[in-house]
Amino acid sequence: xxxxxSAERFAILVEQAGxxxxxxxxxxxxxxxxxxxxxxxxxxxxxxxAAEPAHIFVHPRA
Amino acid sequence: xxxxxxxxAEASRAVADGSLSPVALAExxxxxxxxxxxxxHSYVLVLRDEALAAARELAAGRSRGALHGxxxxxxxxxxxxxxxxxxxxxxxxxxxxxxxxETWTKLRDAGTVLLGKQETHEFAIGGPDFxxxxxxxxNPWNTAHYPAGSSSGSAVAVAAGLCAAAxxxxxxxxxxxxxxxxxxxxxxxxxGRVSRRGVxxxxxxxxxxxxxxxxxxxxxxxxxxxxxxxPADPGSAEVPVPDYRAALSTRLDGVRIGVIRxxxxxxxxxxxxxSSAPTPTYIAAFDAACRTLESLGARIxxxxxxxxxxxxxxxxxxxxxxxxxxHEKDFRERPxxxxxxxxxxxxxxxFLSAADYVEATRQRRELCVEFARAIDGLDLVVCANSTGxxxxxxxxxxxxxxxxxxxxxPFNLTGSPALSVPIGFEDRLPLAFQIVGKxxxxxxxxxxxxxxxxxxxxxxxRPAIADSLA
Numbered sequence: 001x002x003x004x005x006s007a008e009r010f011a012i013l014v015e016q017a018g019x020x021x022x023x024x025x026x027x028x029x030x031x032x033x034x035x036x037x038x039x040x041x042x043x044x045x046x047x048x049x050a051a052e053p054a055h056i057f058v059h060p061r062a
Numbered sequence: 063x064x065x066x067x068x069x070x071a072e073a074s075r076a077v078a079d080g081s082l083s084p085v086a087l088a089e090x091x092x093x094x095x096x097x098x099x100x101x102x103h104s105y106v107l108v109l110r111d112e113a114l115a116a117a118r119e120l121a122a123g124r125s126r127g128a129l130h131g132x133x134x135x136x137x138x139x140x141x142x143x144x145x146x147x148x149x150x151x152x153x154x155x156x157x158x159x160x161x162x163x164e165t166w167t168k169l170r171d172a173g174t175v176l177l178g179k180q181e182t183h184e185f186a187i188g189g190p191d192f193x194x195x196x197x198x199x200x201n202p203w204n205t206a207h208y209p210a211g212s213s214s215g216s217a218v219a220v221a222a223g224l225c226a227a228a229x230x231x232x233x234x235x236x237x238x239x240x241x242x243x244x245x246x247x248x249x250x251x252x253x254g255r256v257s258r259r260g261v262x263x264x265x266x267x268x269x270x271x272x273x274x275x276x277x278x279x280x281x282x283x284x285x286x287x288x289x290x291x292x293p294a295d296p297g298s299a300e301v302p303v304p305d306y307r308a309a310l311s312t313r314l315d316g317v318r319i320g321v322i323r324x325x326x327x328x329x330x331x332x333x334x335x336x337s338s339a340p341t342p343t344y345i346a347a348f349d350a351a352c353r354t355l356e357s358l359g360a361r362i363x364x365x366x367x368x369x370x371x372x373x374x375x376x377x378x379x380x381x382x383x384x385x386x387x388x389h390e391k392d393f394r395e396r397p398x399x400x401x402x403x404x405x406x407x408x409x410x411x412x413f414l415s416a417a418d419y420v421e422a423t424r425q426r427r428e429l430c431v432e433f434a435r436a437i438d439g440l441d442l443v444v445c446a447n448s449t450g451x452x453x454x455x456x457x458x459x460x461x462x463x464x465x466x467x468x469x470x471x472p473f474n475l476t477g478s479p480a481l482s483v484p485i486g487f488e489d490r491l492p493l494a495f496q497i498v499g500k501x502x503x504x505x506x507x508x509x510x511x512x513x514x515x516x517x518x519x520x521x522x523x524r525p526a527i528a529d530s531l532a
Contacts, residue, residue, distance in 0.1 A: 017412035018394045025397075028460070029409055035464040036413045039382075042375035043421040053423035054430060055267055061293065
């Protein structure tokens with residue numbers, strides 16, 4: 001189990017997001033930030049630069 | 063015979079030959095709701111007068127087909143004109159839409175009778191949450207247990223005999239999970255097959271609408287009315303709709319089925335930890351189900367894909383990102399309106415970046431290509447669903463939605479049609495697996511599900527509460 005993000009660093013992320021959290025919400029989301037980090041690691045891998053996203057722009061019908 | 067014990071196929075025949083009136087059928091379900099739903103909490107709004115008026119009109123009119131007079135329910139994220147639609151949220155407690163969901167329009171035109179709106183997790187993600195105005199639905203097999211979500215009310219109502227069929231939505235498994243825990247059939251159709259217009263979104267590129275029913279044949283009847291192109295849904299696909307019921311069969315000779323075992327036998331514990339371990343009873347039930355398919359003539363082979371976590375994390379990252387974008391303004395300006403689980407689960411989206419989202423969608427394409435190639439030499443695949451019985455409803459972790467293995471999310475990512483079918487019981491609670499097909503092959507998926515169902519009797523078992531008034 002990785003250590004949770006520090007309270008100081010998480011406070012910066014919360015402020016950047018424009019959220020106003022209660023102390024309980026702050027601590028709960030801070031502890032859960034490990035899942036965000038896992039997902040971020042999981043989708044970052046070596047890829048060809050030309051590898052496109054699943055959904056690309058298509059012209060809507062009139 | 064209590065008409066609420068009939069499947070849609072049976073009730074439809076009785077209505078057609080005049081031995082059963084749509085009014086008697088609607089009354090039967092409404093009486094059951096009045097008697098039983100105080101314990102189950104599957105409905106948030108019962109439309110007794112409206113349902114009986116609709117049934118009387120249908121009884122006096124010409125037949126509209128197999129769904130003529132069939133009573134159904136809608137998850138309370140389906141918009142209904144002039145009828146409150148809350149999405150399970152305080153934010154929309156008094157919300158009365160001015161339009162109908164396209165799916166409800168189709169079902170109404172096909173002759174169904176709307177009994178009411180059914181309990182949902184808040185915005186189809188935040189539940190079970192006892193801090194919200196509506197009590198979460200309880201599992202009819204054991205009311206101390208969880209029915210899964212987010213289409214919880216819909217699955218509970220079908221399993222308990224409080225409607226003949228219901229509509230759910232599925233972004234990571236919200237049709238198939240409740241179908242599994244409640245011992246019924248649930249279909250997540252192909253992305254684009256069934257319109258999402260007029261249904262509260264959770265995640266635009268992962269949301270699917272689909273039916274929950276007691277049998278696969280009933281699912282086919284519902285899909286016949288639901289499937290089809292909707293030009294007002296940007297994700298809708300213009301693909302011909304086959305005769306689903308005609309495709310059902312009791313034999314599977316020559317059908318090539320790939321079995322994804324490593325998701326539950328290896329990856330779940332390796333990547334998500336011991337809390338995601340399948341139970342021995344589940345593993346045995348899954349293997350027995352595969353042998354049953356083989357006995358029906360199917361050719362079974364194991365299928366190897368990327369690890370489960372690659373699919374699951376991409377699905378979850380996309381879902382949380384899209385849902386957070388949808389609710390960001392309210393998260394900033396009126397956080398007190400959200401229930402605890404919704405705020406916590408989707409609040410994680412505040413800490414994901416645009417680059418994270420794009421990377422997840424690039425991974426999505428890679429995995430979609432992988433799955434398409436893997437299934438190319440096959441007709442369809444089978445995969446685990448929830449790998450054990452329903453847990454107690456008061457013992458669910460807030461972040462179970464990101465913490466634990468999911469066997470359903472991969473097929474939201476690929477957009478594949480996926481059907482949950484009962485395969486057994488553990489501790490008197492149902493178990494299920496998934497049958498997953500190629501894009502737009504709902505007919506093939508239901509064919510296998512129906513054949514399996516006819517060879518087994520799991521779908522005939524009903525919770526005691528379902529028979530308590532019979």
